[in-house]
Every structure is written in C-alpha cells, then in structure tokens.
Amino acid sequence: MSTYGIEIKNGDNNVIIDGENPQFLVRGAGTANFGSTAGIGYDGTLPNTGPGGNGQVLGSDFLFGAPYSSLGFDSDDYVHFECTRRYGGVLQRLIRSWGRRESQQGATPSPKPPQFKWFQIAGPNNNGFTPPVAQTTDYGFEVYGYDGGTRKTLFTTAQLNSFGTLQGVITPSTYSSSFSIGGEAYTNAYTATFTAPVGEDVFDYYVHCNSFFYQRNPGNVRFAIKAVYHGQTRTITIISTRPITFFIGRIRQ
C-alpha cells in the first residue's frame, strides 16, 4: 500500500485502482471461429518466454471466452467450452486456439459451438502491451506510477472503448472419481458451478481459459480443464484436474 498517491476502493472496501500496480486493460475482443487462434499475441517474439524462448502469447494476459452461435443455443443444451494449447513446431511458438483439437481429442459433443466470443486483458507496460496513448482531444484521467525511474501508465481512460470486469472467482473443489456432464465423463475431477443472476443470459459470462488444458484419448477421457454452459439453469460448470482458480468475467462496451 502506498503512502501517497491515488487509491480507489470498491463497495467491498478493496482497492481497484491505485498508484502502484497496473490495472488490466482490454487488449482485444471479438468473435472467433472454432479452431482459430485465440487472443492477440505480442507483435513479434517475447524473449525468454514460451517454449524455446519464442513465446507468441502475450505474457501476463488473461483470455476470456464463451461459446457463441448466431442462432443461439437451446436452453436445455449443454455447451462445451474449451481452449487448446499447442506448440507451433515451425515458428517455435506457443499457440492457443478456440475449442477442442478434435483430430487428437475426439469430436466435441453436440451442439458444437461454431464460434466463441472473447476478450483479452493485460496489464499495460508489460510484455509489449502498450496502452493507448492519450491524445489532445481525449478527456478522462490517467494514473501513473514509476518503475526504475521510468513512468508507467497504470490506468488510462484514453481511447477506452471497452472494459473487462470480474463477476466471479471460483475454485473447483468438489471431488468426484467419475463426473459426467453433457455426454462426457471425467475421472478424478474437481468441479464448481457458477450461476448467473436471474434474468441474465449465462452466455454473456466469460470464463478465463489461460489454465485450460484438455487432454483426452478418444474413448478414454483422462482429465480435462474446461467449462460447460447450461442456459436453462444459467450455470457454468468448471471441470478441473486440480483445484485451480478460475475467473468469470464480462466485457462492457
């Protein structure tokens, strides 16, 4: 906690903006097709990150997503939300992509989401994410900090056209030796359920998928980290091999 500068707290009396630590700003957002590359990487390679030191993924980012279909999903559907990590052998880079890698992990249970809505947040000034530069026509406010004598932007409203907020922090802690949902079974699974408020569409809630790692031999599900959306009960069921923390977020635009 700083002895000087700015400090803004929320209704829970917890700091949401201060003069020492960067806020997460939206790096990118959009709609992506099943199997396409997830998120926006660094413009170039990141030294000393990722396999072989050529990380493609923007460091310290959090990538949120939700299954999406322009036709919508039936309320009783169980829609599987997955995010795959793979290694680009040619470019020697880590690549994230939306959905299951079906050639190795088997078909996605119906209804297979044709697309995903997503947004990506990152701390400014870290790993190549330069926050928008204020222009003379801008208004609002900026928060600066110093690191090693260099001014850092911790928060800015410059060109602010979207913002990610947290709606839940959950850790799967209910253990089951065999857990079944949406037509698939998982062994040694930890689960937790997020329920959207009454009147809300659960598909407007995004799960952060940095920690997703789906591993499966066809016909023999070994373990998985993923989420299953169910509109009828407004629930997102997180399935994890171990009790790992997951964030539920929304984007305001």
Added chain:
Amino acid sequence: MSSYGLEIYTTSGNIAFTTEDNLMTYYDQGSFTITNGSSTSSSISVDGLSNSSLFHVFVLENEQSVFESPAIGATTVSNGSFTFQRQTSSGSAVTTGTVSYVYTVVKTA
C-alpha cells in the same frame, strides 16, 4: 447505479466500470525452475503479496512437451513471497526432472 463513488465511462458513453465492480490488478510475473531431486521451488519474492484470498498465483509449466499447460501442484503464499510444490494429480510431491515454470500474480477486489 450507485449513489456514491466513481463511474468510468467508455468513449461511446457507456459505463466501463464503477466502484461497485470487482477488477483485477496486475502484481507480478516471472519464471522459476525446480531442479531434479526437489519438489518445491525456492521462495519467489513478489512485492505486496500477502496471504489473502484476494491474491491469485497462476503457474504454468514452461516446457515444450506440455505446451505451457497449467502446472499441477500447490502454491503456498506468505507475506511478500510464495513457493510452489509440484505434485501428481493425486497430490503427491514430485521430485523427478528439472522443469521451468512461468507465473503471474494478480489481485482481485
């Protein structure tokens, strides 16, 4: 809408967030290695870190063979630092092999 506090608007005039929201603050990121014969990392310093449920440490394995998959293990947080113990999926300590990891520390509100 709150009757007090702060509201931040987007360029289109819509609310981006208010002081009723939960936001994430970036604290630190870095890498560490656990060497063959050890199960637990050295103590990793993070300014401002404390043993609070608001802090979250995300650890990924930084090895080509696992594509930076989430590391299976347990993180122990104390004031100003944390350690990570690699484990099997059933929670037993693992000491075999030298593995590098990357981590990100955030604080929620």
